[in-house]
Structures are given as structure tokens and as C-alpha cells.
Amino acid sequence: MHVKSVIALFILGAAALSLIGNGFAEDTLKVAVVTGGHSYEKKPFEAMFRNFEGLECVFLEMEDQRGIFEDISQWPYKAVVLYNMTREISEKQQENFIKLLEQGVGFVVLHHAIAAFPDWPEYRKIAGTKYWLEDTVENGVMHPKSQWEEGVDMRLHVEDPAHPIMAGVNDFTVHDETYKGYDLEPDNHLILSCGEPGSQKEVAWTRTYRNAKICLIQPGHGSGAYSNENFQRMLRQAIQWVALK
Numbered sequence: 733m734h735v736k737s738v739i740a741l742f743i744l745g746a747a748a749l750s751l752i753g754n755g756f757a758e759d760t761l762k763v764a765v766v767t768g769g770h771s772y773e774k775k776p777f778e779a780m781f782r783n784f785e786g787l788e789c790v791f792l793e794m795e796d797q798r799g800i801f802e803d804i805s806q807w808p809y810k811a812v813v814l815y816n817m818t819r820e821i822s823e824k825q826q827e828n829f830i831k832l833l834e835q836g837v838g839f840v841v842l843h844h845a846i847a848a849f850p851d852w853p854e855y856r857k858i859a860g861t862k863y864w865l866e867d868t869v870e871n872g873v874m875h876p877k878s879q880w881e882e883g884v885d886m887r888l889h890v891e892d893p894a895h896p897i898m899a900g901v902n903d904f905t906v907h908d909e910t911y912k913g914y915d916l917e918p919d920n921h922l923i924l925s926c927g928e929p930g931s932q933k934e935v936a937w938t939r940t941y942r943n944a945k946i947c948l949i950q951p952g953h954g955s956g957a958y959s960n961e962n963f964q965r966m967l968r969q970a971i972q973w974v975a976l977k
Contacts, residue, residue, distance in 0.1 A: 761786060761975050765789050765815060770816065802828070810975040811974050812840070813839075814841050818848050838947075840949065840971055843949070856915075860917040860937060879930070880910065886908050886951060888903060888905065889924065889927065896969060899969060906962075909954075920948075
């Protein structure tokens with residue numbers, strides 16, 4: 733083989749290794765970032781996603797009963813970040829949502845998306861939690877309205893440093909909004925916790941649903957989180973992890 737060809741192959745191989753050193757594939761991932769039903773700091777939020785290397789993030793707004801999951805015949809996204817708090821989801825969208833999960837499309841449920849689709853029972857099994865928007869009696873059991881508190885310095889602890897999502901993430905503090913009083917599925921795998929009185933202990937976890945990987949991250953209210961390097965790393969790696977089959 734010609735010397736120049738050998739050198740070229742070496743350079744290409746080294747570049748590929750540098751991209752997969754964290755255990756994730758080197759190909760660019762096309763990601764749907766779903767918003768709607770809740771206000772947020774749009775400019776810094778979108779800037780954060782645009783700065784994620786290896787990800788091509790497309791921002792899609794979901795209104796009640798319309799769009800996004802209505803037609804998935806040409807679905808181009810390997811992962812979905814839910815950052816919506818849309819209340820309603822049609823039966824057709826529910827069916828297509830499940831089909832995507834069966835196809836192995838991974839989902840990251842971020843911050844207020846914990847409370848999306850409150851009347852769709854299956855969403856609890858997908859996200860691994862139920863956030864109660866009001867006092868609710870279910871199967872004879874009273875569930876008090878879940879709580880939230882804005883403007884809290886959340887001291888966050890890495891529970892599973894060996895998990896790929898938490899690679900290079902250290903314990904950190906983020907000025908954000910806490911949630912508390914949501915129910916949890918027993919098979920969630922906890923990766924991040926918070927010890928603040930106004931916060932639920934469990935603030936990030938992974939799980940599987942059908943053929944898909946799921947990660948829920950409770951922090952992520954505003955620019956205090958968007959600008960935090962540990963938060964950015966965790967979110968980017970969560971997207972990459974759920975996209976892996």
C-alpha cells in the first residue's frame with residue numbers, strides 16, 4: 733500500500749476513535765426536541781442544543797391533539813427529547829408514540845415533560861413516574877397534588893458514576909426548579925439525586941419501555957441549568973444513550 737494511503741487511513745482511524753471514546757457512535761444523530769404547553773427561555777435553550785457536538789437537533793412544537801406524532805411513516809429521528817407539557821394526546825398519536833418505542837426510538841423526558849399527557853395512563857409506564865397536577869383519587873387511593881418550587885439551588889449527587897450518561901459528570905449545584913410528590917415506578921434505575929427539602933430525592937433515572945431506552949431528567953427549568961457544564965454533559969449523553977440500540 734502507498735505510504736500516503738497508509739497515513740490517510742491512520743488519520744481517519746484516529747479521528748473515529750476520538751469520536752467514540754465515550755462509548756457512543758460517531759455518526760451524527762438526528763434528534764427531535766418537542767416543546768409546547770409550557771413557557772421556557774427559548775433562546776438559551778435552543779443554543780444549548782445547537783452546541784451539542786454529534787447531534788442535529790430539530791425543534792418541534794406540539795399543540796393539543798395536533799402534529800408531530802400524527803404521521804410517523806417517514807420518521808427521521810433516532811431520539812426524542814420531550815420538553816413539552818401538552819395535556820392532550822389523540823388516540824392516533826398514542827398509537828404512533830408506542831410504535832416509535834417499539835422501533836427502538838429512545839426518549840429523554842426533560843423537566844416539565846414529567847407532567848405531560850396527564851390523562852394517558854401509559855405515559856406513566858413510559859416515563860417511570862406520575863406527576864399529580866391536582867389532588868386525585870385513583871383506585872381508591874388519594875394522591876395529593878405534586879409540589880414545585882422555583883429558584884432553588886439544587887445540590888445534585890451522582891448516584892451511578894459508572895453509567896454512560898454520567899460519564900465525566902461530577903456532583904454539582906444548579907439554580908433551578910424542584911418537583912416533589914410524584915410517584916415512581918419500581919424498576920427505575922436512579923442515576924442522580926437531590927437532598928434539598930423541597931425536592932424529591934430521585935431526580936434522574938433510566939428505564940426501558942418495549943424496545944426503547946428512556947431517561948428522565950427533572951432539572952432543566954431555565955438558563956441556570958442550560959449554562960451548567962455538568963447538566964449539559966448529562967443531557968447530551970442521555971440523548972446519545974437512549975439512541976443506542
